[in-house]
Amino acid sequence: MRKRVVITGMGAVSPLGNNVPEMSEHAFAGVCGIGEITSFDASGHKVSVAAEVKDFDPSAYFDKMEARRTARFTQFAVAASMEAFRQSGLDMEKEDSVRCSVYLSSGIGGLGIIEREHSRGQKRGFDMVSPLFVPMAITNMAAGLTAIRLGFRGSCNCIVTACASASNAIGEAFHALRDGYADVILAGGTESCITELGIGGFTSMRALSEAKDPARASIPFDKERAGFVMGEGAGVLMMETYDHAVARGAEILGEIVGYGASCDAHHMTAPREDGEGAADAMCLAMEDAAVSPQEIGYINAHGTGTPLNDRCETRAVRKAFGEAAEDLVMSSTKSMMGHALGASGGLESILTVEALRKQMAPPTINYQVPDPDCDLDIAPGKAKAFQGEYAMSNSLGFGGHNASLVFRRAE
Template identity: 50%
Template structure:
């Protein structure tokens, strides 16, 4: 079967460092940290005092207020980012293309804030006070469902739930839908709004989040003194379409997506496989899918959570696959500025990887101070690097042993 070429024609995001793509990118390159004191939970009740929250997000700028009230925040974020991506792609979903336009948006935990709010109502006031919209607001596929309804996309409509790999897996799955001919256009990415009491309690109990109270050093991927991640929220959405469709429309083309790898560790529910074995296989799968040698990759946007084992084992995985070239390519974790958007991380970081190609700039890993002998690659430390970027890889790794890698290249 001949593979159809797939390109990226639109980008949209709401993120802790900007509620549109240009603002997000400008702040990223400036090294702006979107982390601050958490406001959505009482910090006195948790060992972690910080989060990467959205600022000044108003759903009325993107959708009807009445409809917004029937959506959890993660779905609002997905609709907002999808609207911006469609506008960016100059794409109107008409009756002529609706059946061939699909949606595939992932979320790691869906509407947990809605679940928490409605469960409290149930305990305090009984069953009759639970909202009839509770279930459709909570389930993770509703971001994809609402985007389809809002914009009239009638093709395949799906949601990948693979914890922190959800956004990356969704983009890869959408890429394959187009490549094999089941759709011509896909709205894809990830969305998450996890900053609530139960999520904070769960991750705190696991000791997965940092207890550092300084926003400017709390998320420090690959640094020897890293001690956990910072929870973030938002959405990152891409418009993928066939090269033929994009050329026919005269659409802007940011990059071509050429490779996707997805593997399972079969090891542990939260800890990565020793030496990053599963992540290494995902990266190799993506290279094989792209029919590309590892020496072609210029930049890796790492999963880089600022946790002890992730950063160490991801570094080992890169060495396993790229060998000597591992020390020659640039690598960074933008979670140092955005925090960890969980299921939306892969959507936002795919956008960042694509923009690194467009602008020939590798964004930095900020907050890095103390080298770690186990993390000895070129992490583009503290300042962006202007250099030719023709090929970028984006990695995401999730609880349950999910590993996903995407490859984008200059068109």
């Protein structure tokens, strides 16, 4: 018998705030978290703006030794996970720790550590790099250290599907809970790649916006869009079976009811022009949730701000939703937070749950020039009310990875 799966905790580190209440307040107010890069001297680079996490203090979560031994993406993950854990009210003395799992993804992992240790190896010899280089840099370490911190001894996974990573992690966790493989799963994603190599790599492939004005850099669905803005952060959900949550008297923040995943099988980086792969994921998610397109009130779009993505995602939504697309509100919170790569699906899932709770879609800010190829209601400029019991979050990654999640408003 399939089990209902609910959300009892959420945690975030983001360019809009280092906890969920702050991030949510700023997102629905339309605050822009994009600014000049401060993590390195970007004055000689084509790209000089990004959506950095601000005022993050690792000492709130790690002692000095631990902080030196953990990469920034792992620190974000632990911080967000502890917030979600505290909100959930879980008492591990009363839990079977083997029935508690972690599905925490990252698209790239410790890129900054790789850069630092490569430079050290060139100067001092590669036998002299840090003995902690490998455990600090590997992509799964955020999941591993989070499991250690929480005492979760069940399956510990790190799904790597580029920009769809966090959404795939949440979706796979949902199915594992629904089918009885765990009672509790902490799921989401984390990323920190605002480095010289990270920015340079995406710049050279012409994926990033080179705009100097932060207010015109990340402009999803705008006709003048010219690339995405790099973001960073972590977003996680504490998910558990409905019966388990009710039995311990937990507050239920929302419910996850559908998950669809597909592959374009088309191109290394470009989506299918017709949007068919993304449409497949959306249709599969609605089928999994047993809901019709008419029942979805809001979509948190992948909405990167690249010319191809936004056009193809619009086509995909029209293909999946048919006439119901005319009644949807679909916004891109990347207009405020940039694109956090493997963490984006986690952060955007949180804001989708918040949208259902508020019955309000966060805005697509800094939108000015309409594009006839992107003609859906994108809540331009300010948050927009909607009515609906269900909402969707989309993530589309390099390699053709597509993931869609359907959430239900808490009863």
